[in-house]
Amino acid sequence: MKTIVTFGTFDVFHIGHLNILERARSLGDRLVVGLSSDEFSWRKKGRYPVFSEGERIRLLEALRCVDVVFLEHSLEEKRRYLLEQEADVLVMGDDWQGKFDEFQDICDVVYLPRTPSISTTAVIEKIRL
Structure with a gap:
């Protein structure tokens, strides 16, 4: 069984989030998501997520492509996770390109292209208008 792991905040869930999760899952048999805790x-980011970690966990667990969700508390613990x-395989968006190459000694590291023209920040700004 091939386990894929990815990490993210997944706040104000949007099509870009779904796209990267589905593409990550297609690389293996099991998708594990490390969800950034509120703290x-x-x-x-200097701000709390719009949705609490409990709500974000429930949303992710409801997706067919996600098998396991756990809370991530710091970047420094990524190797342990x-x-x-x-x-x-560790899958991250290409906005993190090269930042997690240090983990290639324990797993493959893949950076997937982000969905063009969408981000949580952009969605929040659009809602504010």
Whole structure:
């Protein structure tokens, strides 16, 4: 069984999120998603997600392409998460290109293109208008 692991905040879920999750899942038999906790999101982005970690977990768990969701609390623990989940492949969006190559000693690292012209920030800005 080939396990794919990806990480993200997945706030204000949109088609770009679904696209990357489905493409990640197509690379293996099992998709594990590390979801940024509310506190980790605050430290990374200087704002809390619109939807709580509990709500975001429920949304991700409801998707056919997602098998397991766990909370990610820091970037520094990424190696431990990959080992615990027995990752064969780490998948990230290409906006992270090269930033996780250090994990190639324990799994393949694949950067997938993001869906053009969509981001959570853009969606939030559109809603505000």
